[in-house]
Amino acid sequence: xxxETTIVNPAASAPLKEGQLVINVGPQHPATHGVLHLVITxxxxxxxxxxxxxxxxxxxxxxxxxxxxYRQFIYVTSRMDYLSAHINNLACALCVEKGMQLExxxxxxxxxxxxxxxxxxxxxxxxxxxxAMDLGAFTPFFYTFRERETINDIMEQTCGARLxxxxxxPGGVMYDLHPEFVSRVKSFIQQFKNKITELEDLVxxxxxxxxxxxxxxxxxxxxxxxxxxxxxVARASGVDGDIRKRFPYSGYEQLEFEQCIDTAGDSFARYxxxxxxxxxxxxxxxxxxxxxxxxxxxAKTKAVIKLPKGEFYSQVETxxxxxxxxxxxxxxxxxxxxKYRSPGFSNLSALDYMARGSKIGDLMATxxxxxxxxxxxxx
Amino acid sequence: xxxxxxxxxxxxxDPAIVLEAGGEWTTVQVPVSAWKVVAQQLFTDHQLNFxxxxxxxxxxxxxxxxxxLRSTITDTTLVVKVQLNSDQPEIDTVSxxxxxxxxxxxxAYEMFGVTFIGHxxxxxxxxxxxxxxxxxxxxxxxxxxxxxx
Numbered sequence: 001x002x003x004e005t006t007i008v009n010p011a012a013s014a015p016l017k018e019g020q021l022v023i024n025v026g027p028q029h030p031a032t033h034g035v036l037h038l039v040i041t042x043x044x045x046x047x048x049x050x051x052x053x054x055x056x057x058x059x060x061x062x063x064x065x066x067x068x069x070y071r072q073f074i075y076v077t078s079r080m081d082y083l084s085a086h087i088n089n090l091a092c093a094l095c096v097e098k099g100m101q102l103e104x105x106x107x108x109x110x111x112x113x114x115x116x117x118x119x120x121x122x123x124x125x126x127x128x129x130x131x132a133m134d135l136g137a138f139t140p141f142f143y144t145f146r147e148r149e150t151i152n153d154i155m156e157q158t159c160g161a162r163l164x165x166x167x168x169x170p171g172g173v174m175y176d177l178h179p180e181f182v183s184r185v186k187s188f189i190q191q192f193k194n195k196i197t198e199l200e201d202l203v204x205x206x207x208x209x210x211x212x213x214x215x216x217x218x219x220x221x222x223x224x225x226x227x228x229x230x231x232x233v234a235r236a237s238g239v240d241g242d243i244r245k246r247f248p249y250s251g252y253e254q255l256e257f258e259q260c261i262d263t264a265g266d267s268f269a270r271y272x273x274x275x276x277x278x279x280x281x282x283x284x285x286x287x288x289x290x291x292x293x294x295x296x297x298x299a300k301t302k303a304v305i306k307l308p309k310g311e312f313y314s315q316v317e318t319x320x321x322x323x324x325x326x327x328x329x330x331x332x333x334x335x336x337x338x339k340y341r342s343p344g345f346s347n348l349s350a351l352d353y354m355a356r357g358s359k360i361g362d363l364m365a366t367x368x369x370x371x372x373x374x375x376x377x378x379x
Numbered sequence: 380x381x382x383x384x385x386x387x388x389x390x391x392x393d394p395a396i397v398l399e400a401g402g403e404w405t406t407v408q409v410p411v412s413a414w415k416v417v418a419q420q421l422f423t424d425h426q427l428n429f430x431x432x433x434x435x436x437x438x439x440x441x442x443x444x445x446x447x448l449r450s451t452i453t454d455t456t457l458v459v460k461v462q463l464n465s466d467q468p469e470i471d472t473v474s475x476x477x478x479x480x481x482x483x484x485x486x487a488y489e490m491f492g493v494t495f496i497g498h499x500x501x502x503x504x505x506x507x508x509x510x511x512x513x514x515x516x517x518x519x520x521x522x523x524x525x526x527x528x
Contacts, residue, residue, distance in 0.1 A: 054505045055504070055505035055506055055507070060515075062515065063514060063515055223478075225428050226428070226478045226479065227478050228429065228430060228431060228477070228478075239451060241429075247454075309401075311402045313402075313404075313447070324431065324447075326447075336436075337436050339432065339434040341431060341447075345482060346482070348482075349479055349482040378505060
């Protein structure tokens with residue numbers, strides 16, 4: 001794929017100095033959690049430069065979407081950030097609804113928020129487990145997967161799928177909730193509250209974990225904004241840019257929750273922000289689970305959706321940050337152009353800057369806390 | 380300062396800058412020659428410090444770069460569009476103002492063939508190095524890797 005010379009000598013304009021070394025991390029590497037390829041220039045153990053090579057899982061989802069109808073293209077987006085498929089689908093559905101100027105039934109709005117927050121918890125749970133494993137602790141992975149499994153089972157019961165749910169459609173959600181949904185979510189909330197302390201004891205208060213993450217991979221507030229970072233990465237650096245608060249959608253404005261912000265900007269701060277976000281997600285679900293309104297779960301729409309000529313942009317807060325869907329319509333049944341502003345793409349661009357000058361051993365602590373999902377970056 | 384004030388200010392600055400209707404946010408069309416100066420002013424004078432979406436659109440007759448800008452302080456959002464010639468699209472880079480543009484511009488470079496003048500490292504990012512053509516353009520046909528369904 002890449003010619004050999006580019007890999008050995010990544011920048012022909014800047015040849016290696018004496019004592020410098022180039023190593024490849026990936027594209028098959030356990031700590032990149034996917035096919036990310038980093039070409040790292042080292043001097044001793046110190047990182048001089050990191051150059052990400054992307055595209056190993058590029059499927060050109062944007063081009064594909066141009067030939068799919070407004071009902072079909074939503075399903076492709078589950079394959080972008082597969083850990084928050086619900087929220088990707090929601091962003092697309094919101095964008096199409098904006099074009100149709102459609103009113104969404106109250107029941108569908110509430111179901112959407114509950115599903116989004118369950119997804120966020122599942123995604124963060126997976127991240128904590130994988131992150132701890134990157135740093136050499138194997139046990140937390142089993143603890144977090146136990147909780148994540150419960151959420152996946154709840155999803156499977158209602159949506160029929162565990163990972164790529166395809167549950168959000170323009171106008172609402174695809175099916176009504178399973179009769180057992182409410183009781184199972186309630187028992188999950190209890191389970192989460194009982195077990196999260198175990199995880200905190202195991203990871204948050206672990207001296208080895210703290211030594212590996214505190215003060216590592218520091219990103220200042222100004223840099224986080226300049227690199228376009230969003231989500232927990234930006235919030236750990238003090239940027240209060242949670243879309244759910246700043247540009248509320250789908251009924252988030254009526255809910256009470258906090259935007260979790262830290263100012264340290266290091267790897268540990270990014271960990272803490274995600275842990276706090278899980279508590280906030282539980283808090284949101286608790287407000288809604290007993291108050292799911294009766295009524296339709298889907299607004300009535302035509303079988304073939306046509307959007308008027310114009311431009312529509314919707315933005316949502318996924319587990320990784322701000323996902324933007326930008327549709328340019330020429331008035332037909334398929335979009336003229338779609339752009340997905342994926343959070344991982346911008347967050348990754350800060351990696352080189354954050355890791356320069358640190359030791360290669362700390363790279364996993366820095367990269368791990370960015371929570372990269374490679375299909376989301378490559379699209 | 381809200382987006383309307385910014386657009387009025389820009390129009391007074393350069394009569395070639397025009398307001399475009401129809402979008403969700405205030406949208407201005409900026410001529411390619413004025414873009415770098417305008418971008419610098421938007422950043423320093425109008426606190427539009429967060430460039431959250433950069434993309435290119437192929438309109439068959441011309442290309443159009445679309446920059447979505449927001450202020451993290453005031454939440455003001457402004458969309459800037461710059462029209463480019465399809466045959467030889469060239470535009471000044473803004474990666475020295477908003478560093479996130481570095482990656483986004485590399486993507487626009489490989490997908491649409493837009494050349495960014497002054498970009499520090501203008502190479503292919505997602506596509507293989509030996510890939511020919513610009514796949515996101517409307518006239519792109521690839522019989523081997525079928526993208527159109």
